Amino acid sequence: MFGQTQQRKTWNASTIESIHLDFPWASSIAINTHDDSVIEAHYQTEGEYQDLYLLKSSIVGVHFYLEEYQRPNWNNPGDKLSAHKVVANMISLTIPKGLYLSLSAKETQINCSGDFANLKIRMEHGAAVFNIKNPKGSIQSLSADLHFYGLASQQLPKNIKVNTTLGNIVVHPN
Template identity: 25%
Template sequence: MRTLFFILCFFFLLNLHGQKLVKKAFVNSRTESIQIDSQYCYLVNLGTAKTNEVRVEADIEGEYSKDLLITIEDKGTTVLISAGFQPNFINPNDKLSAHKVISIRLNIILPEDRNVFVYGTNSNILVEGRYKSLKVKLSDGRCTLDNVLGKVGVTTQKGDILLTAEKGNIITESAYGKVEKETIPQGQNQYVLKSIEGNIHLKKTK
């Protein structure tokens, strides 16, 4: 596994409130999918643009902010984006403390029409843009889809799913939550939204 050597920008802005990192990397033609690990993130804003590069901006706060690391890695035909710790970080082995001090927000811009997979636990995911396919898998986190174009699948354990769309083919299923629907006309985009305990809200674009 090698880190993409074409990282164009990597800098830190330090202040009393935390740390900001920005990374950019070209995505080559052999890349088939992009995966985003949001394990340590409380919020991920995800969008697309007509570009051939990935741009990741992270706002990091907390006692251990200097030990946190944003990586963009090339794993064969997959690009992996994640937030983690520096290799020399020593875990204080205090789950309550770790939960308290880690606070990462990611803003990610990806090339359009790519296969994208986002996975996490308590992360809140806000998505815009155009994708070949988009899959989101969360536990307690909420997923908000704002006029996302493409083939979309979202699965949560307890987190709510909110979809705003002009039109599309929509399948919803919540075992123990509620499904609230506005009438959305049929269209080319596909949305499969499933939750165990979370609520699903469908809203037509005004």
């Protein structure tokens, strides 16, 4: 059996205005907001290649960047069986309320709730659940189903543009 690898990190976000996330291999992403001026991340990898992926962060001015990357010195076995190895990467983030959030992901399950100044979310496949009272910005997907909770009506607000080419957009009003 293969265990799991966990990383926990925190950053002071008292001067941060925007958060930029790039998670191309994450299978599950949870983002919540809180009243503190701290960014908290819990990253967990499971499976036979659990040590293949890591997190890298940087702060440039008022912008915080967090990305998932593949270990550069990884020795890929290159055999036919290695193509079927299972890896599950899960990230849970808690960020300060009222920030701009940019997220890029491939095939994942997203759960995003809280208070954001603006959203820019791009994902390819999977599903996403948003529980945001007054969403602003844009959400784009190739085939993910997008679910919205916590809205006052059955219509998306005019200040958010939502597009999924092959998925469904479902609004669950209060």
